[in-house]
Amino acid sequence: MKKNQKTRVAIIGTVGIPAKYGGFETLAENLVAQLGNRYEFTVYCSAPSYIGQRKESYLGARLKYIPLKANGKSSIIYDALSIVQALFFADVILILGVSGAFMIPVIRWFTKKRVITNIDGLEWKRDKWGGTAKKYLKWQEKIAIKYSNSIVVDNKGIEDHVMKEYGLPSNLIAYGANHVYKKRLGEAVKNELRLPDSFAFKVCRIEPENNIHIILNAFGETDFDFVMVGNWSNSEYGKLLKEKHDSSNNLYLLDPIYEPDKLNALRSNCSLYVHGHSAGGTNPSLVEAMYLELPIVAFDVNYNRYTTDNEALYFSTKNDLTQLLNSELMKVDNLKSIGKKMKNIAIRKYTWKVIGEAYEQLFSA
Template identity: 50%
Template sequence: MKKQRVAIIGTVGLPAKYGGFETLTEHLVSQLSDRYDFTVYCSQKKYDVAERLTEYKGAKLEYINLEANGVQSIFYDTISILKALKNHDVLLILGVAGAWILPWVKWFTSKKIIISIDGIEWKRDKWSFAARLYLWWAEKIAVKYSHVDISDNESIQDYTAIRYKTLSKVIEYGADHTMSITPTAEDCQKYPFLLSDYAVKVCRIEPENNVEMVLEAFKNYGQLRLVMVGNWNNSAYGRELKGKYASVKNIELFDPIYNQREIDLIRGNATIYVHGHSAGGTNPSLVEAMYLGLPIMAFQVSYNKTTTENQALYFTDSSSLQTLLHQSTASTLARVSKAMKTISSLRYTWSLVAEKYSRLFQVSEEKELKTTTQNPFESIDADFLERLELGHLKNTYRFYEKR
């Protein structure tokens, strides 16, 4: 039987060495290449000549000579979509940057469009007003002209249902690629903080991740070390924060760490994981920390509460985070740790995620997958119903009420 041909568009590429969409793509091709003929579009800018493979774990790789992020992502995704139209049945598009072209794809081709809108990207503070306006519009186009849209969190699903009157499909991220690492003597020599209690936070250094809020809380609290890993040198914001807090005695700042064992060593042996994200959906770093069984202190927004099933500890500002650090007992942290591990083991595994995507690939060829959230009777004229003179529609009494 001929394999269904699926193009994966919108990632930096494979092998994964960047972020959540790349990790998702790696696990999809790892688990599903025996069933689907995958092509992954990659940024030539991010891979040296020696790194540019033509095939990876059963998937074909094609390169676009543009950046996959920032303003160039619009052209990067657009070119990827146009190339994919020739030989693929399904376009799995991760992110909305190239959404402007989707109406033409849907009107003039038979290709099936599955799109993940990647949280509510237009709300992120890092974007200029013009970029936010484009992303706001692109999100609308992506939802309207895709055959199915994916939310990675029920709170994102609620948002799209309210704004667009359609019900997206919820597919989270997996986390069971993370590893519990027992530190060696060499590890402890490289990272002396492994020998004591410490908190950890891993994130992109962006305002909506409340980086300064967390740094300020630990600076003022002073009784627990904070280890924070992020791309400090990628922006003026990051460089300013690094200069301001690098000398604080209980704070250690590290540049991005992409080696899986090393990042899991640092995360998995922490006492607490602090998650400051205020935008997005199911964040990969959060579910990975949950799978490692870390007690979570998360910024109080619906996405984080949904991901942790309201069983983590939550803060709203620097002061409330300090209060959590001061008041959380060993038994409280143990309870949260157990809950996080249980939730992640049930919800955030790559085998489950891969099967959900596989099901979408299959049924997308059979039918339109958009489901309206609008009550069909809302569009029926009241006078029309009255003229029908249907007794059961006219009678508003309940069976137990007196006539």
């Protein structure tokens, strides 16, 4: 690298930026925004996701398009092709996810490129993968941890797993949340969606590991109004749940909402945020809810307890959640107190300035 030339960083493994998909995309966009004046970024993007919306650059980062989807089976080739291209120019390769980790030993054997891999939770544990996929992802996790220069994990539970399973240290870096903002829920949106004045809220993919069945069954036995946004039609699990609960007077099951303003309005104005995720690590939607100062009730796994510093409310079964919803803990003053604790934790741990500084230490190591 020439003197005074910026370190060139390639970000691989996301759908791309501008972010419109999930946590890794938001991470990539905010790293570019935070560190773009000190590093030369290239972000690899999935061409099918940006039809008619392709840009040559965004926030100063160069965008390179791969003609494949970034998720599912094609993610393996998508990541591999991105890595091969990046080898021709990048000094640092930041890989988000482990789908293409089999390429990392090749990089390390034949180049001096610095490889940083964020292993994205324990992906091989997710219920949505079949046996073969689980074995492949577990194998890729092992390769990534063994051969990367640095490993990033987003939760203390995963940091403990890496040390216990592989005897190696990792870098705990979560996600920022200060890109979210409070938005007034106008009467037009309330009327359009036919919403009650006060409600609990959840938004997520409709998957068994997010415990939607427990949450709907519990709320269905209370008078607590509950609004949920999700992709109900994408699986038999979702279709059956919607068919079973759609006629409930206090359950409002909404299809996916992609307008950030509308989604933020719903989240900002709920009286309680419900987080049912049982797999993965630090979930971006959870830290966003915390930053919005929402009281949280979360599924009781170590990932969620670590994220919320044990200061939220927790449930493991339908009965747990039903009892919580019917308890004194749902009083307004108590929920406000929990919300303030969530906000304070988010300010301390989950801002993009904090996250950017942590990644910069790895880029410059």
